[in-house]
Each structure stands twice: as structure tokens, then as C-alpha cells.
Amino acid sequence: MSRMRVDQELCILCGQCVEACPFNGVELRADTIEFTDSCRLCRVCIKACPVNAIWLEKAEPVDTVDKGQYKGVLVFAEQRQGRVQPVTYELIGKGLELAGELGEEVVVFLAGSNAASEADALLYYGVDRVYLYDHPALERFRIEPYTALMVDLVNQIKPNIILMGATPVGRSLAPRVAARLRTGLTADCTFLDVKPNGDLVQTRPAFGGDVMAQIITPRHRPQMATVRHKVMPMAEKVSKPHGEVVSCNVDERLLRSGIEILGFKPYQAVSSITDAEVIIAAGRGIGKPDGLDLLGELAALLGGVVGVTRPLVEQGWADYTRQIGMSGRTVRPKLYIACGISGAIQHVAGMRGSDVIFAINTDPAAPIFDAAHYGLVGDLYEIVPAMIDALKKGGGADAVFQTG
Ligand SMILES: Cc1cc2nc3c(=O)[nH]c(=O)nc-3n(C[C@H](O)[C@H](O)[C@H](O)COP(=O)(O)OP(=O)(O)OC[C@H]3O[C@@H](n4cnc5c(N)ncnc54)[C@H](O)[C@@H]3O)c2cc1C
CATH class of the missing domain: 3.40.50.620 (HUPs)
Structure with a gap:
């Protein structure tokens, strides 16, 4: 294993390596410098040492298996x-x-x-x-x-x-x-x-x-x-x-198991955004929690569910199980409608595999349009009600996209 080494004769115990270490991996003892288990071999101490007393002793790589x-x-x-x-x-x-x-x-x-x-x-x-x-x-x-x-x-x-x-x-x-x-x-x-x-x-x-x-x-x-x-x-x-x-x-x-099962409650299958074929995803652009009801209406008409970006979960507007993205769920629906979502990489990581991505955003430069197959620049509070109206009048998805 590689490890940091100190030439204790060169070392002047100035403590600059201790100060510089971001991991508290170096300690100044009575008359020596010691590296602790917190050392990450980042080499910051080598650069900080004014007398070049520290170096990294590299272990030779060895194959441990055939x-x-x-x-x-x-x-x-x-x-x-x-x-x-x-x-x-x-x-x-x-x-x-x-x-x-x-x-x-x-x-x-x-x-x-x-x-x-x-x-x-x-x-x-x-x-x-x-x-x-x-x-x-x-x-x-x-x-x-x-x-x-x-x-x-x-x-x-x-x-x-x-x-x-x-x-x-x-x-x-x-x-x-x-x-x-x-x-x-x-x-x-x-x-x-x-x-x-x-x-x-x-x-x-x-x-x-x-x-x-x-x-x-x-x-x-x-x-x-x-x-x-x-x-x-x-x-x-x-x-x-x-x-x-x-x-x-x-x-x-x-x-054999050391765990004793005292009881068992069957798993209740709940509709999960991971399995949904249509997702209407809400971003911070909805501006208010009521916006989720509007998107829920569109989702119901398209047989889908509502997903959200992380800020909505952080604001307590939606449950974490609805969050899509790197720290939430990964989804692959047939249709993903992003409403008021900027398209941050952490969000896109969780939805880029969707078959068809349709984005609605007031900002024509929003990165979500790079991930989307189709997009509309405009206010979701004008576009989504128009889509709902079109669906209610009949004509299915075709009517919706003609509306756009
Ligand atoms: C470690 C880490 C993990 C993360 N994980 C995730 C994750 O799993 N999922 C996730 O989503 N984010 C995640 N994030 C957060 C991510 O970086 C973004 O901050 C977040 O995705 C932005 O959410 P948003 O698009 O809803 O909001 P914003 O970036 O604020 O975008 C709002 C968009 O709405 C548009 N808009 C405003 N009003 C309207 C309107 N009336 N009509 C139409 N458009 C409108 C705006 O033009 C804007 O583009 C993570 C961040 C970090 C650091």
C-alpha cells in the first residue's frame, strides 16, 4: 500500500503540513510528524512543506488474483x-x-x-x-x-x-x-x-x-x-x-441467520413513477404548490403520474418518491412532459432515457430543450390548460400537440 513518508531529520516541525491537510491526516507530535488513518494521500502536505521533507512512497501494483x-x-x-x-x-x-x-x-x-x-x-x-x-x-x-x-x-x-x-x-x-x-x-x-x-x-x-x-x-x-x-x-x-x-x-x-423475523407485512404495491409510461414532471417553474394539481389533471387524462424536480421535494411540495434525477428515481417512460424544468444535469440524468421528451419552458435557452425531442417556449399556465381542454374535447394526444 502506498503511504506518506517524512524525513524526520529534514523536518523542522513547522506544522505547515498539518495546517494544509484538508483531511486532518497529519499530526504534529512532540518531536515528529505522523500520518493518521485519515490521510488520503492527496499530497497537499508535500507542496506545503518548506524543506521538502515529505514524499509519497508508492507501492508496486500487484495482481492479487489469476x-x-x-x-x-x-x-x-x-x-x-x-x-x-x-x-x-x-x-x-x-x-x-x-x-x-x-x-x-x-x-x-x-x-x-x-x-x-x-x-x-x-x-x-x-x-x-x-x-x-x-x-x-x-x-x-x-x-x-x-x-x-x-x-x-x-x-x-x-x-x-x-x-x-x-x-x-x-x-x-x-x-x-x-x-x-x-x-x-x-x-x-x-x-x-x-x-x-x-x-x-x-x-x-x-x-x-x-x-x-x-x-x-x-x-x-x-x-x-x-x-x-x-x-x-x-x-x-x-x-x-x-x-x-x-x-x-x-x-x-x-x-443460518442471526436475525429472527418477528412478523411479516406484505409489500403493498404502490403506483411508482419508475413504472409509469407517461410522466408529467413539475419543476420550480410551477411557482406554487397548486401547480401540481393542474399537472395532476393532465397526468390523469394521459394515464400518467406526476414527477418532480428536487427543489419541489426540498420545499415540501412533493414526496421524495416522486423526485426524478440523480439523487431520486431514474425513469424511462414512453412520454415525459417537463413543465417549468430548467434541465440541470442532475435532473436530466434521471429521465434522459425516456422515449419522447416534451419540454415547456418560458426560457428559450433552458438546457432542457437540449435533452427534449419537442419543446414549446411559453408559460406552462397557458399551455397546460390548453392541453387539458384539447384532451377533454377528445382527439387524444394529436389534439394536444396541434394545440401547441
Ligand atoms: C448532488 C446533487 C444531486 C441533485 N439531484 C437532483 C435530482 O435527483 N433531481 C433534480 O431534479 N435535481 C437534482 N439536483 C438539483 C439540480 O441541480 C437543480 O437545481 C434542479 O434540478 C433544478 O430544478 P428545476 O429545474 O425545477 O428548477 P430551476 O432550475 O429553478 O428551473 C425552473 C425553470 O422553470 C422555468 N419557468 C419559470 N416559470 C415558468 C412558467 N410559468 N412556465 C414555464 N417555465 C417556467 C424557468 O425558465 C426555469 O428554466 C441535485 C443537485 C445536486 C448538487
């Missing part, structure tokens, strides 16, 4: 109440693409109870193998058994890449699996690619979305990434699956 042993893509199939969740098919789609570039296989881990039919259904998405762990104790997601079984499978089949949804389940499971396997994990990826040598290039927003960071895990295997729902397209269904379901023996020792 990368050649690791092949293929393993997708974690998330099931809820016995149904495989849509994010799984999106991961399979990306997995097939990555594995195709390397000429390798895509396999799936599925744990559940009476899950054979779901395992068979997964084959229709073109995967090579579904490893099925079928046991009453696996009916619902339980972190310890799921982690133990997944790690056990990974140790047996040695995949090069593991993909999981960035859902509450995936976000809980992925770090535990990564820690047990002592490998890297990149959360919330928005794009994935693979180099010819098998290194996964994991792209995700960083520094508040100002930068798209590309992260690789060059010295560890497997490489693990979580991906948000709706960021990637689903795998196409195939008419004749070629894969097979492998029924795995569930070792009772791996089902």
Missing part, C-alpha cells in the same frame, strides 16, 4: 413475492452485451421458494444457465443466507463480472458479497463496458453529477457493479432458449 480463472457474467435475479423483478432483465441485457464482447457466458443466480417456473422463464432472455436455489427459507430476501449462497456459488463458478440492481435488496446484498470476496464494487453505474482484457469499465456520476467517473477493478476478481432500474434496456426475449436450469443443493448451514 484473472484468467474468472470468466462470464453472473446476474443476481431479484425476486419479490416470487416474481423476478424487471431490473433483472435489464441486467441480463447488459450482461449479454458484455459477455458477447468477450465470447463468454451469462449465468443467473436465483434464490426463492417454488421458483422453478421463474427460473425457466429467465431462460427465455437468452442466458446460458440459471442456478436455482429453491428452499422455503429463501422465499423472501434474507441477507445472511442470500449472501452465503451467492458467495458459495461465486467461489465455485468464478465469474468475471457480477451485476445486481441498485435496489434496496441489491444495495444491501452487493457490499456484503463484495466484502466476503474481498473485491471491488461500484454502486449505481449508469454505463458499463468491457475492455478486451476483461476489465469492466464502470461509469457512474461523481462529484454531484459534474463528472462521469470511469472506475475499473484491475487487480481483483470478480468485478461487481450495481445498476439502477431503468438505466439500461431490457434483454430481448428469444423464442427458443438454449440455456439450462441448474438446481443447486441448498446447504442448511448456509441458511
